[in-house]
Amino acid sequence: xxxxxxxxxxxxxxxxxxxxxxxxxxxxxxxxxxxxxxxxxxxxxxxxxxxxxxxxxxxxxxxxxxxxxxxxxxxxxxxxxxxxxxxxxxxxxxxxxxxxxxxxxxxxxxxxxxxxxxxxxxxxxxxxxxxxxxxxxxxxxxxxxxxxxxxxxxxxxxxxxxxxxxxxxxxxxxxxxxxxxxxxxxx
Amino acid sequence: xxxxxxxxxxxxxxxxxxxxxxxxxxxxxxxxxxxxxxxxxxxxxxxxxxxxxxxxxxxxxxxxxxxxxxxxxxxxxxxxxxxxxxxxxxxxxxxxxxxxxxxxxxxxxxxxxxxxxxxxxxxxxxxxxxxxxxxxxxxxxxxxxxxxxxxxxxxxxxxxxxxxxxxxxxxxxxxxxxxxxxxxxxx
DNA sequence: TTGACAAACGGAGCATGCTCCGCTTATTAT
DNA sequence: ATAATAAGCGGAGCATGCTCCGTTTGTCAA
Numbered sequence: 001x002x003x004x005x006x007x008x009x010x011x012x013x014x015x016x017x018x019x020x021x022x023x024x025x026x027x028x029x030x031x032x033x034x035x036x037x038x039x040x041x042x043x044x045x046x047x048x049x050x051x052x053x054x055x056x057x058x059x060x061x062x063x064x065x066x067x068x069x070x071x072x073x074x075x076x077x078x079x080x081x082x083x084x085x086x087x088x089x090x091x092x093x094x095x096x097x098x099x100x101x102x103x104x105x106x107x108x109x110x111x112x113x114x115x116x117x118x119x120x121x122x123x124x125x126x127x128x129x130x131x132x133x134x135x136x137x138x139x140x141x142x143x144x145x146x147x148x149x150x151x152x153x154x155x156x157x158x159x160x161x162x163x164x165x166x167x168x169x170x171x172x173x174x175x176x177x178x179x180x181x182x183x184x185x186x187x
Numbered sequence: 188x189x190x191x192x193x194x195x196x197x198x199x200x201x202x203x204x205x206x207x208x209x210x211x212x213x214x215x216x217x218x219x220x221x222x223x224x225x226x227x228x229x230x231x232x233x234x235x236x237x238x239x240x241x242x243x244x245x246x247x248x249x250x251x252x253x254x255x256x257x258x259x260x261x262x263x264x265x266x267x268x269x270x271x272x273x274x275x276x277x278x279x280x281x282x283x284x285x286x287x288x289x290x291x292x293x294x295x296x297x298x299x300x301x302x303x304x305x306x307x308x309x310x311x312x313x314x315x316x317x318x319x320x321x322x323x324x325x326x327x328x329x330x331x332x333x334x335x336x337x338x339x340x341x342x343x344x345x346x347x348x349x350x351x352x353x354x355x356x357x358x359x360x361x362x363x364x365x366x367x368x369x370x371x372x373x374x
Numbered sequence: 375t376t377g378a379c380a381a382a383c384g385g386a387g388c389a390t391g392c393t394c395c396g397c398t399t400a401t402t403a404t
Numbered sequence: 405a406t407a408a409t410a411a412g413c414g415g416a417g418c419a420t421g422c423t424c425c426g427t428t429t430g431t432c433a434a
Contacts, residue, residue, distance in 0.1 A: 001411090002399085002400055002401080002410095002411060002412065003400075003401095004399075004400070004411095004412070004413085005400095005411080005412060005413090008412090008413085029389075029390055029391080030390075030391065030392080031389090031390075031391090034414090034415095039413080039414075040413060040414030040415055041391090041392080041393095041414075041415070042392095042393080042394085042395095042412095042413065042414050042415070043412075043413055043414065044414095045391090045392060045393080046412075046413085049392090050391075050392080051391075108295065108297075108299070110295075110391085112295070112346050113346065113349060113350065113353075117346075117350050144364055144367065147351070147356075147364045148364075148368060150347065150350070150351065151342045151347075151365075151368065154341055154342050154344070154346075154347040155338045155341050155342060157341070159299050159300065159304075159341075160337065160338075160341040162300060163300065163304050163337070164334070164337065166300075169334075174334075177331055177334045177335075178338075180331065181335060181338065181368075181369075182368075188381095189380095189381060189382065189429085189430055189431080190430070190431095191381095191382070191383085191429075191430070192381080192382060192383090192430095195382085195383085216419075216420055216421080217420075217421065217422080218419090218420075218421090221384090221385095226383080226384075227383060227384030227385050228384075228385070228421090228422080228423095229382090229383065229384050229385065229422095229423080229424085229425095230382075230383055230384065231384095232421090232422060232423080233382075233383085236422090237421075237422080238421075297421085375434100376433105376434090377432105377433095377434090378431100378432095378433090378434105379429105379430105379431090379432100380429105380430095380431090380432105381428105381429085381430080381431090382427105382428085382429075382430085383426105383427080383428065383429085384425105384426100384427090384428095385424105385425105385426105386423105386424090386425100387422105387423085387424085388421105388422085388423075388424095389420100389421090389422090389423100390419100390420090390421090390422105391418105391419090391420090391421105392417105392418085392419090393416105393417085393418075393419100394415105394416090394417085394418095395414105395415105395416100396413105396414100397412105397413080397414090398411105398412080398413070398414095399409105399410105399411085399412075399413085400409105400410095400411080400412085401408105401409090401410085401411090402407100402408090402409090402410105403406105403407095403408085403409105404405105404406085404407085404408100
């Protein structure tokens with residue numbers, strides 16, 4: 001990679017971060033970012049094929065951090081498996097709420113299929129979710145576990161989450177409802 | 188409502204239906220539709236505030252029909268509750284697959300929140316799903332039932348469904364996995 | 375029938391995401 | 405140092421969703 005290209009990539013990330021701090025992510029146009037970065041739009045798009053992928057690049061650190069933290073929790077915690085799962089959910093929802101703008105951009109972009117689902121990020125998220133689900137899902141095949149992880153992620157996507165919040169549910173209520181649904185129960 | 192307005196609305200629906208039959212929904216622009224309908228784009232947008240809502244209007248008949256059919260099934264069927272739920276899922280997935288382009292447009296539009304979630308259509312869909320879920324969900328509050336219906340719909344949205352299909356799952360496998368997840372089980 | 379006017383029309387035009395391609399520049403072999 | 409060249413740059417420009425607003429028309433009271 002040429003040195004100027006590397007510099008430009010950094011300029012873009014800095015400019016985007018700056019603008020996203022100043023105003024709502026959805027109101028920041030790619031042109032704005034290019035302008036603030038002091039480069040052409042062509043250069044911007046060569047580095048990040050669309051706005052969603054740019055947002056993903058900016059989220060990567062946050063998510064990586066979240067995943068690392070959660071994996072540590074899952075290995076060290078001594079709480080009951082149920083409690084562990086609920087705590088995981090709670091923290092995931094907190095994380096979502098904190099990064100909602102970036103995540104919404106990623107999840108509602110025009111090419112979710114190729115951008116989000118095929119990303120390294122999604123794979124890692126599934127992985128983590130599978131780890132969180134496994135202890136509360138007895139007698140389940142690996143493929144079904146993967147399926148449930150996909151479903152859990154889908155349930156808590158921006159749109160759906162925002163809708164539940166709008167309906168008046170608190171994060172706690174959502175956590176409780178989800179865990180009631182996902183945890184193998186015999187009542 | 189003025190008579191010319193009424194006529195134009197019909198012209199739009201006809202033009203859209205015609206174009207959507209000829210080529211992929213996503214490749215048909217609003218300008219195309221206005222042109223074929225023989226009206227200005229302003230008129231088009233006064234009738235349907237965005238492409239998603241136009242697609243919803245076109246889907247309404249299909250979905251209404253589906254809902255009516257399913258409600259009849261739910262009242263008349265003599266199968267076991269489990270079987271009934273699985274049949275419901277199967278037919279819902281079949282329906283999705285048949286109308287996938289319109290549904291994708293609706294569910295991935297820029298304003299899903301106001302267009303989809305706040306539509307009469309969504310309310311009816313939730314209603315139906317709650318009816319389908321109720322027999323397999325003992326001891327559950329009405330609000331939790333509503334939540335589960337929301338979640339089930341969210342799990343099977345276009346993106347998520349398309350991803351599962353792409354991963355190689357058949358409709359039958361998806362049905363089976365979902366029913367295993369949603370049905371109160373004591374194994 | 376006619377006049378007044380709300381309702382509706384239509385298309386120019388704006389914003390934004392994204393592409394295309396001629397020009398510039400860092401790199402590297404000589 | 406120089407020349408050759410691939411890698412990269414940048415912004416004009418395209419497509420599309422959507423808005424704005426001056427013009428036209430259906431409706432209805434007089």
